[in-house]
Amino acid sequence: MWGGRFAGGPSAVMREINASIGVDKRLWREDIAASRAHADMLRRQGILSEADARAIDEGLNAVGLEIGEGKLHEDAALEDIHMHVEHRLGELIGEPAGRLHTARSRNDQVATDFRLFVRNCIDEAVEGIDALEAVLLDRAEEHADTVMPGFTHLQSGQPVTLGHHLLAYREMMVRNRSRFTDARARMNESPLGSAALAGTGFPLDRDVTASSLDFDRPTANSIDAVSDRDFVVDYLHAAALTSVHLSRLAEEIVLWASQPFGFVTLPDAWSTGSSIMPNKRNPDAAELVRGHAGRIIGDLVALLVILKGLPLAYSKDLQDDKPPLFDAHDLLALSLAAMAGMVADLTFLPERMRAVAAAGHATATDLADWLVSDAGVPFREAHHIAGRAVAVAEAAGKPLDQLTLGELQAVDPRIVDSAIPRLSVESSVAARTSAGGTAPAKVREAIAAARAAIAKR
Ligand code: ARG
Secondary structure (H helix, E strand, O other): OOHHHOOOOOOHHHHHHHOOHHHHHHHHHHHHHHHHHHHHHHHHOOOOOHHHHHHHHHHHHHHHHHHHOOOOOOOHHHOOHHHHHHHHHHHHHOHHHHHOOOOOOHHHHHHHHHHHHHHHHHHHHHHHHHHHHHHHHHHHHHOOOOEEEEEEOOEEEEEEEHHHHHHHHHHHHHHHHHHHHHHHHHHOEEOOOOOOOOOOOOOOOHHHHHHHOOOOEEOOOHHHHHHOOHHHHHHHHHHHHHHHHHHHHHHHHHHHHOOOOOOEEOOHHHOEOOOOOOOOOEOHHHHHHHHHHHHHHHHHHHHHHHHHOOOOOOOHHHHHHHHHHHHHHHHHHHHHHHHHHHHHHOEEOHHHHHHHHHHOOOOHHHHHHHHHHHHOOOHHHHHHHHHHHHHHHHHHOOOHHHOOHHHHHHHOOOOOHHHHHHHOHHHHHHHOOOOOOOOHHHHHHHHHHHHHHHHOO
């Protein structure tokens, strides 16, 4: 394809280090689509004859059918998917195949193919996020009233509702969704026609190729177009952050399923056993979601480091952009699907959650709040009084909400019996009615608002 100025062939190792077909064959659909768009534009502009354009188009269609049937013959000498497609086209249609590469370079070709591929990855990620969001909303609705301990520092803080806790992940997923759609809007420009780096003297119509590939417009600068991999970084960043959120949820599932917590049982479908310990039910899928996040973060870092020292325009280092993207895409798709499945199928154990929530004196803030609202005590002093009540409860070996009125009045005589019902975990969560708060009523409102927002997308 480029041997005109060479007398000898590449060494075996040169061939091996140079070849990317084993990886970039995944771009075959995009490569064929972009080539068809390019050839058709060349025809419209009178650069290709009708007959040649038709032969190329039919030939590319045939190559696509072959590859779709798994009949790609990989040859390291042909380096990458672009040369494989063009070479096979030549075998099928002969001379006109050699005209396809007019006013084009592999540099704008790969940039175009890869944008098309990443655009699909974005659409898939959004679908995966939407599916997880739907499951989170359903489970949150089911558990709008379920009380669980809310933690800070992994210490019981205040009771919350499980519905509210699950909706926190829904918020993260909504932001991740917008990260992907923002990236899509920014990257949706066609590099085709940038050629190697400088543009071309042929009278191309770049708007035509852009619109036939559903790009919003052609890229503005040919040097940027062949060097830019920001769009991949944007994808990887969104993927990495999504995977970090999934990993936090995965970590919670691992904790919740452990015996000391006992907040959930993992169904058989999401558990593995041990080859030696017959008792085991392990949360492997959650652990792998947590592990995959590490790999996806690595993919993002790998590409950033590949890019950081590159002078403009194209350098072959850019060929190494694909493994991290493919890896991240595959891992993210699995992670999203596994998380949606796990959340859908988890059995929550509300009695245990409630018991742990009640055991941590987690309504001490409610006692302080009562002292402020019903007895006019300044909050700082109320905090101190409630703290002393916790110490009394601890010494008596019972939870705060089990102290008698007498015990509470010994701490501070301003406490009267109307304070006591405020100390149950149910009243505590019901009282948290501030916007965005954990009260069951607020959780139901949040779910309704989420469903309305989804219907408008
Ligand atoms: N396989 C190459 C890549 O993925 C295609 C571009 C090759 N361009 C070149 N000038 N050698 O980056």
